[in-house]
Amino acid sequence: DAGVTQSPTHLIKTRGQQVTLRCSPKSGHDTVSWYQQALGQGPQFIFQYYEEEERQRGNFPDRFSGHQFPNYSSELNVNALLLGDSALYLCASSIDRRSGANVLTFGAGSRLTVL
């Protein structure tokens, strides 16, 4: 079991550009969440996808968008990049359980640097 895999691992963009990050969830997981972790900070929730729809969203602007595919993999898109978007982007997968807590499994992250 490869766990949660993310690509690319590192990338550098310039202000105003667009970026797409990809995530494959752990086998058997159907829910994907994205988090932004700035240097020295805790992860901040961006949004969560389940059944190919955005189910919950954190306090992030519309420049941040996503998608979930029928095979449960997911993409995070960020448009009009700002310097402040530089961060580690973490994908986490889980099994949806309407009752009880969903234990998250995190990927290794994609390190985005905006120049």
Added chain:
Amino acid sequence: GENVEQHPSTLSVQEGDSAVIKCTYSDSASNYFPWYKQELGKRPQLIIDIRSNVGEKKDQRIAVTLNKTAKHFSLHITETQPEDSAVYFCAAVITGGGNKLTFGTGTQLKVEL
């Protein structure tokens, strides 16, 4: 929305000593509290969690306590070892239909020989 505060931001202990990290949360609806360990350049790893119907949970050298009335929960590591050195994050979750984690700001634990 939920807000989680975590203290201290850095903690240095001697090998073999105990370490305690404390968190408070604001939303009384939160009912699940996981703790993650993140080593430099690596992904967060779940080390222990506790649900709101339990006051304490222990797993070998690690324990977590929860005080729902005060909205406090704490991580206790006994007999610390150098490999315990990492950043530790607490989180609070309102379960059911989403399970968004609200993280604390992290505690850099350094275990010195």
